[in-house]
Every structure is written in C-alpha cells, then in structure tokens.
Amino acid sequence: MTDKQRAEEIRQQLAKDRLLLLESTGEGIYGLDRQGRCTFINSAASRMLGYSPDELLCQDMHERIHHSSPDGVTYRRTRCHIHETLADGKGRKVDDEVYWRKDGTSFPVEYSSFPVIEQGQVTGAVVVFLDITDRKRAEQQLTASHAQLRQLTARLESVREEERILIAREIHDELGQALTGVKLELALLQDQLPNVAPPVHNRLESISGLVDATIQSVRRIATDLRPIVLDQLGLIPAIEWQTHEFQSRTGIECRLDIFLRSACLSQTASTAMFRIFQEILTNVVRHAKASVVNITLQEQGGGLVLEVQDNGRGITETELAAPQSLGLVGMRERALLLGGSITFSGHAGSGTTVRVRIPLEQPSHE
Template structure:
C-alpha cells in the first residue's frame, strides 16, 4: 500500500461556467480524481455504483487496490509511466467490486489542467464494459467452435461470393480439388465447377431467386478429372451488407452412382432439383406479373387520365390533333390489354380460381380470338380433381403448345381433348399445320418441348409427340392422378 499524501485538492474549477462537480455527478461514467501519489480526493456517484463502495470508502482506498490481481502488474507499470510522461493513459482492465464481482472497465486517465492548484490533479473517466466483454467472449467462443467445425468437416466447404470469387476453403476442399487454399482463392469458382454441366446455369438461377440451392453438379479436380457431387449453397449477407455464398460439397462415389440405392437417391435429387427450379420460375413469373400490374398498369391508367385532361383543355383545335389524341388513347388501351395478357400468361390465376377444365377453355378462347385459328375442346369428365402441380403442368404444356402453333404451325384449327382413364389423366393436343422434323427438334433440343418433357417426367408421367410434314402435330401427355 502506498503512503497517502495529506495534501488536499480544492475542486473549485468549472467547465464552460458550470461547476465541475455538477457535471461529474450527472455523467453516466465513473469519475475519480487523485493526486500523483494515487490518493483519491473525489469520486462521482457512478464510480460508487461501479465499485459498490460509498464515497467515504472510496476516498480511503487507493484506486489500484481495486484492480483484479491478474491486471494489477500491467496497470501499475502503466501508472508509473503515466506519472513520468503525463501522456493520457487509455486502458481497459478488471476490478473487483465490494461484493467480489469482477467487472471490466474501459476509459482514460489524464492530468486535469483545468483544475490545477499547487499540483496538477489526475482524473480518471471509465465506463463499465462487462456486458460487451461477455458478448465478445461468447462471440469468440462460437467463432472458434464454428471454425473448428469447418476445419474438421469431412465435406468440402467454400466461402464464396455470388460472382464466383472464393474467400476461404477448408482442408477437405483442398484435398477434394487437389489445390491449396491460396490457389482456390486466386482462381475462384471456375477452377472447381465444370462449366460444361448444363445444370449449372439452372442451379445458379435457382440460388439467385430463392437464396439457396441443393442438388447435384459436376465438379473438376486440378488434374482435370471430373466427378459428381451433391451441392448445398446459400446466399447470406455479412455485417457490412456485402453478399456472400456458402458451398458445401460432398462427392458421390462411383459405387453409389452404379448401385440401385444410388439411382433412387439420384432420382430423388433430380426430382427435388426440378421442383425447386419450377417453383423458382413460377415465383419469378408471379413477381413479374405483380410488377406489371402495379407499375405499368398504373402508369398507363395515369396516361389515359392525362390525355382526357388534355383533350378537355385544348378546346377547338385542328382535326389532326384530335385524331392523334384518339390514336394515342387507342394505343394505350391496346397496351393495357397486352399487359393483361402477359399477366395472365405469367400468373395463371384463372387456373386456381376456375379449375383446370375452365382454365383450358379460357386459354383456347383467348387463343382463338387473337389468332383466328379455330379451336375445339372436349373434356370427360367435365371436372377434374388434380393436385396443383399436375394442373399447373397441363396448363403450362397447353400454353407452350399454343405458342408453338401460333409461331410455327401455320394451322387452321386446333383440337384439345382431356380424358380420365382409370387413374391416369390424358391431354391430347393436335393441329392441322405444316408439321416439322422430329430429328431437327431433337438436334437443336427445343426449349419448349424439352420443358414439356421435363415437367411430365418429374410428375411420373409420359410424353409423346408425333409430327408429319404438311399434316400437323400431335402431343399426348399422360399423368398419374395419384402420387407416383
């Protein structure tokens, strides 16, 4: 214990005309004033709250006596250096309060020239940061646990950006791809993903729309050897608002791929992948439809009001001006009608409001009115109780077929039949157009027909197409009414 000086300090100074003690007592930080020997001459109420001591008890206690034993040596050395060079002492340390509770403090000690008497008093201003330290310790604990989990994972884990940069790779990823972490970070996603895999573009699109992706992709090692892997990837936002992506990669063994169990597992992955892809597309279509309705629809409505206002305000004008106004109004009406058509294509609310049969009739009626191609529809029974996925698939297949007929068939009529045979629903679409070569379609892998086939395959159904030059085309879709 240091021998205390008997010299007293008179706290008669003020800051900006306000007595020092008035400021100190209302300050939400612990404040004490000592002499260079460390004897305490003043403490505010908040310092008493932090230490658990009364003002009388604090003044009888050398402030360094409150310091936690593990911090005392360092702080005593800092205190001695401070007394010599008079530079502000910024530090954080632990104290033990009257109840024996350890608390973290952070703040500054400096010479207080504004209260200078015969000697310069020393002021300490400190905040209790125990909760911050506790939170930081917990965060560090979880960070280390998370790091150990990643470092010891058998799965390859990459921290990346949506544009393909790699920021970190765990040891399993380095072993899987035969590259160091520095090499993976330098080369990016292009060095691990096989860009010739046709599933890659769809996978990235699903992740962009939904925020995550789970499925299979073909990867590539440093040696150039390609392999199949299960991929789980998600997009998340960092503390600074920057977008990051995680990739968890698990290699699929050749044994598993060749085994019956592997085939079933792979089929389930493909089914899930295709459903996620279709759901992502439908969600995107719905979003676009909403934007068209809320944005462009309102803008065109406003334009009509402006034209009506302008027509009423211009008074007597030339006939050509009136004609132009009428033409502009008609053009807006046509544009609004086209927007409604686009919305109905993107988001078939009619399907969920009226049911499958009525929505197919509505689609054919609209097609006939637009193209003047005669349409016939037959349904037995008149109502179908199908689940949403199958109803949407049939609606979209007819939609795609009618689009192809309008663009390419040069047909005079279209016939659509919808039948229920036992536990199978069958839709047959035929036209009397000019037909086409199936070999050519297979060669160019028509997106429209490929999309129909994928939808039907995913739902456990069968897809058939036949086309004869100058005679027309027949599309037949069979779907099980029960889950397959």
C-alpha cells in the first residue's frame, strides 16, 4: 500500500468516525457555510425538525427553521445570534428562542453556535441544539406552583391578621373589662372594711396589685397581637411606638428618622411593613448583639423605603442562605406579595443592614 493510499484510507476512516459521532448523539447538530446554508445535518436534528436531510442541505436554515419569534413575529436575520457568530466569529448560547418544524409548528430550543475558522477567517458555523419543551413546561409548572404558594401565603397571612384582631379585641373587651370589674369590687371591699386586721388588709393590697399586674399583662398581650395605634393612627405612628417600646424593653438605643408625614399604603401593605419591622427588631435582639439601631423611613421613587441598620456582629452569607432562616424567608415573602423587595447585607463585626421597599399607592385626583 502506497503512502497516498494509506492517507486516503485514514481520511475515509476519519470521515466515517465523524459521521458516527454525529449520528450517535441525541442533540441536533448542523453546519452552515458563510451564507447560512446547511452543509450537513445529523439524524437527531432532522427528526426534531421534521425534514429529511436532503430537504435541508444547501438550504438557508434561517429561512427554513428560524424565521419567526415565539409569537410569530418575523425574526430578522440581522438580530439572529447564529448569524452574529458568522459575522464576528464569537460563540453564543441561547435558550429563549424557537425553531420551526416542516409542519409549521414551533418548539422551544436551547442552542449553541460555534464558528468554523480556517486560516484566520470565519468560513461557517456549527449549531448544536436541544428540544427543551419538557424543560419549559416544567418551568411553567414550577412558576405556577410558586404563584399558587404565594397566593396561599397571602391568604394565610390575611387570616392570621384577622384572627389576631379578633383575639386582641376579645382579650381587651372581655377579659380586660372583667379584670377592671374585679379591681373595682376589691376597691369597694377595701372601703367597706376599713378596720380589718393588718394581715387581711395586706392580703387585699396584694390581690389588688396582682389584678393591676394582670390588667397590664392583658393590655400588653392584646397590643402584641394587634397594636391599636396601627389601626387607629396608621403606619408611621405605629413605627414610632414600636421603636420606643423596643428601646424601653431591651435597652438598645434606637435612632429613628422619618422623612415623610404620611404613607399612602393600603391596610394590608401597612400591616406587612409593620410586621417586617417587628421581625427585623426581633432578629436584632436574638442574633445581632447590637447596642445601637438606626432606623430610617422615607419615600424614594414611588416606594416606601424602610432601612434598619445595627452595629452588631453582622449577618453572614451562610446565615442568609441557611434553609432554617425562616424569619428572613417570611420577610422576603411579605415584601414580594406586595410587589416590593427586601435586601440583607452585613459583614462580620460591622453590623447588618436591612432595606425594605414597598410600592406606594398613587393618590386619586378625582
């Protein structure tokens, strides 16, 4: 066998191996010349597109399979990422377009285009693609599930707030009034028994003090369930009250700056923002080890922005990503339900900053 025959045999074997490689993969693969015409196509690509290989060879692939967007609008060649690869020799990966079958139906694809370069010049391209119909369907189902879960969360939060209001009202009106009645009866009893023995008098004073403490506990519990100031005066006074109560209870210095007189928010949005604020302060007590908290409430770009910054140990990336950080997840969900957002940032030893933004309602000009 001569060297020429051996070289020809090697060339034929390489061509056979390349063909076997193209046909053994489940991905669609086709080649293009400089003008975008098909130079080769494997069986997987032909099967997905509904054409025979002969029907596509030497044909303009953009006009055949990539001519329109998912909504049917003409997809101009000048905007096509594959033809950008032919133009500048840079590879690209796309997963938000469709290919069109011979029968006129489309399917979502993920494709990568790679330039073919010979002697420093782009002479064509190779395109590898997958039918991602199942993936897109799964993504749509997942998105729908997330939306349903978010709606369920919103409903559960609404029901929980309604129950809190009801329980707080019952505690305040029923139990509070009953205890006030007991307090009055004790006072009358003490007036009617002015000359009782000192032990009896001391016992009555003790009972009276216990009733007073219980009345204060009832008021505190009712307020924790649903602060009256939030319903009667609105979000801004409620933020002021909660800040003062937090500082009095924990001894942590709070610096509050409010740069607006009123907030145009629905009751639902006001409640959500207030509950987020409460959760932030709870996290400061439980985790931050802070001595000072700076709180800012202001309007920015059509949204109400609450920023709380402490001088504690600082939240870590691990804590932010931890699945057990349900408080952070709850705050994020509350904000998202209202079209808002929340961000957490912090570094070890330099404190944590939480920034909440909720869109403000546009006032009516009627």
